[in-house]
Amino acid sequence: MSSAKEFPADAYAPNGEPWWLLKYAPNTRQRYGAERKIAAWLYFNKSIGDRFTLRELREAISTDNLANDQEHFNRRMRELRKLGWRLPSSQEDAQLKTDEYRVVRKGWQPGAGPRPKTAGQISAILRRRVLERDGYRCVICGVANGEPYPDPPPGNAVLSIGHRIPRELGGSNDADNLQVECKRCNEPVREEVGLPETLEELYAQVKGLKRAEKVTMLEWLLNGRRTRSSLDALYDRARRLNPSERKQLAARLKVATGQQPTTG
Numbered sequence: 001m002s003s004a005k006e007f008p009a010d011a012y013a014p015n016g017e018p019w020w021l022l023k024y025a026p027n028t029r030q031r032y033g034a035e036r037k038i039a040a041w042l043y044f045n046k047s048i049g050d051r052f053t054l055r056e057l058r059e060a061i062s063t064d065n066l067a068n069d070q071e072h073f074n075r076r077m078r079e080l081r082k083l084g085w086r087l088p089s090s091q092e093d094a095q096l097k098t099d100e101y102r103v104v105r106k107g108w109q110p111g112a113g114p115r116p117k118t119a120g121q122i123s124a125i126l127r128r129r130v131l132e133r134d135g136y137r138c139v140i141c142g143v144a145n146g147e148p149y150p151d152p153p154p155g156n157a158v159l160s161i162g163h164r165i166p167r168e169l170g171g172s173n174d175a176d177n178l179q180v181e182c183k184r185c186n187e188p189v190r191e192e193v194g195l196p197e198t199l200e201e202l203y204a205q206v207k208g209l210k211r212a213e214k215v216t217m218l219e220w221l222l223n224g225r226r227t228r229s230s231l232d233a234l235y236d237r238a239r240r241l242n243p244s245e246r247k248q249l250a251a252r253l254k255v256a257t258g259q260q261p262t263t264g
């Protein structure tokens with residue numbers, strides 16, 4: 001039944017078989033990688049918005065090294081992200097059942113040419129430089145590593161290094177193209193599967209901001225990113241104090257703001 005289906009020319013390897021059925025990499029005796037097969041099968045058999053399961057993939061691509069458990073498979077799905085794919089699981093997309101994934105964006109597939117270098121090659125030094133430059137905070141929402149998010153779903157932020165221009169669109173691994181992003185902002189899923197925002201509803205609240213806040217908001221919009229104030233910078237430094245020093249600082253501020261008498 002599947003042989004009746006005609007795929008575009010780039011769905012086929014040099015030996016005439018679809019990429020996802022290859023046992024060996026072209027002209028070698030090396031096993032053909034499961035990640036490549038997954039990319040090929042999804043690319044030519046699923047449309048944007050379609051769902052799929054690990055089981056479905058197992059039946060569709062012939063391989064003995066796909067994944068032996070869900071966790072292993074989730075890791076593969078994350079690897080595919082580096083090739084431009086967006087394949088949220090039920091953890092990120094509430095409409096999915098526990099074993100389902102969705103094709104939100106397609107990325108590289110074997111028929112498109114050599115596998116691009118993935119983004120895993122940002123050196124520790126460069127990483128540190130970017131983190132320091134961006135004040136160890138997500139440049140999009142301002143959250144710091146380990147801080148709880150102020151809005152649902154609940155969770156603590158994990159920082160990562162993101163690309164302003166994505167790798168798959170030609171963005172480089174240079175510091176200029178890198179920025180600190182939390183996992184939530186780094187993941188465009190939220191934007192694409194829910195919580196649409198309307199201008200009028202938002203503006204009703206923006207209108208009520210103080211003038212200084214409006215000026216800041218405008219600056220962020222024009223810059224395309226949140227800029228940090230000197231207050232943010234001071235707070236970041238405060239976070240690096242040890243817990244007892246942080247307590248002392250809070251105590252002094254209580255006095256300074258009149259929330260506690262000087263002699264307290």
Ligand SMILES: [Zn+2]
Binds near residue numbers: 142184
């Ligand atoms: Zn963020």
